[in-house]
Amino acid sequence: MMDSEESERMSFLLSRLLEKDIGTKEEVDIRRKTVLFKEQFDNANNENHSIFNTGSSAEGFALRGSDNDAMIVDKTIMTVNSKHQIPSDSKHDMVLLLRDANNCQHGHVELEIAVWRRCKQPLYKSFHPVGSRTFISSDIYREEHVKHALNLGFNVASHGPSSGADATGTNAAFDVVHAFHCPVWPKDAIEWKTRKRLYGWPTETVLIKIIEGGCHLVPIGDKCSDNTLLQWRISFAYAERLLVHSLSHSQFKVYGLLKIFLKNIKVRLEAISKEEEILSSYILKTVIFHAVENTPETFWKEKNTFTCFWFCFSILCAWVKAEYCPNYFIPKNNLFKRHIHGQNKTKLLQLLSEIHNMKWMCLSVGTYVKPSIMDILLNKSHQADLMQNQTLLQSEALL
CATH class of the missing domain: 3.30.460 (Beta Polymerase; domain 2)
Structure with missing residues (x-):
């Protein structure tokens, strides 16, 4: 069990690791501008x-x-x-x-x-x-x-x-x-x-x-x-793209972590429901929108990276228990209405409860990321590399 100081230190390392996988704010901005430029170019004469x-x-x-x-x-x-x-x-x-x-x-x-x-x-x-x-x-x-x-x-x-x-x-x-x-x-x-x-x-x-x-x-x-x-x-879709682009980089990284987490448990989700996607990336986008709207931006700091992720995960668990995921724009539209009930709900809750009990170690679940996020965070050599990357970034910011 981590104390608050250790949790903040590990959250900082997690944020650095996500920066390597997801990109720096500058890299993400360049990707978005590239998509928008190509879109404008393709639409110019049509x-x-x-x-x-x-x-x-x-x-x-x-x-x-x-x-x-x-x-x-x-x-x-x-x-x-x-x-x-x-x-x-x-x-x-x-x-x-x-x-x-x-x-x-x-x-x-x-x-x-x-x-x-x-x-x-x-x-x-x-x-x-x-x-x-x-x-x-x-x-x-x-x-x-x-x-x-x-x-x-x-x-x-x-x-x-x-x-x-x-x-x-x-x-x-x-x-x-x-x-x-x-x-x-x-x-x-x-x-x-x-x-x-x-x-x-x-x-x-x-x-x-x-x-x-x-x-x-x-x-x-x-x-x-x-x-x-x-x-x-x-x-x-137009509104959603604008909203994602308006997230702070820390919020965007937590959104990315949610997407990685979903990929890591994909096989187990498919075992619950083979006919259709029981949890989708759209559900996680809905979670992050609700979470960001209902918290101050000061909450979304690097030292709180895992806490923010856990907050989003807790929202998801609560929605599954209630069998109700409110569409962000139209809350009366229940995104869970079709398939989160009965045996699907029971099995999904069992999976989410198992993950919830793991706390930080839930980042070691799955095969999408190998070695797992937690394996990297607990490796002293990787910790040193992540801290060094941060030092370099701080040095460059001072130039």
């Missing part, structure tokens, strides 16, 4: 579509297996909340009207065609009449894009709202989501817009930028619903 990079790489990670996901946004499609918002001079190929989706969790909508001039085949094949009105089917739209990619020779499969390809010997895993942009902040997330924030995160500047950026609509329904044919999920 009138019909824009690319928005998502996933770990866009967040600034370069961990083994970091995904290179992207949304392809159809700029010829306009989405509005009411017919009164349709501009008389609109030159969009199609205008879609957002409608409340029935029999599903908050955070999903249906898309009714309000104006139609022209559209490409995947969208046209997705038309679904309901009485005198016509809607766009998310299920058909998604699968039409998968078929199109297969016809072009790409080895892809439907994965959530996206067309996904698994990692091979030469290529990293990637997911491509075909989405529509909604310029208006969704009414389901009004609470997030007006939420009282005791510690000023996100800042007013980031908050305004997020709200002005609106959201996206991706072709997947509520998996807990009996009929997903017309349901589209509201995606906050």
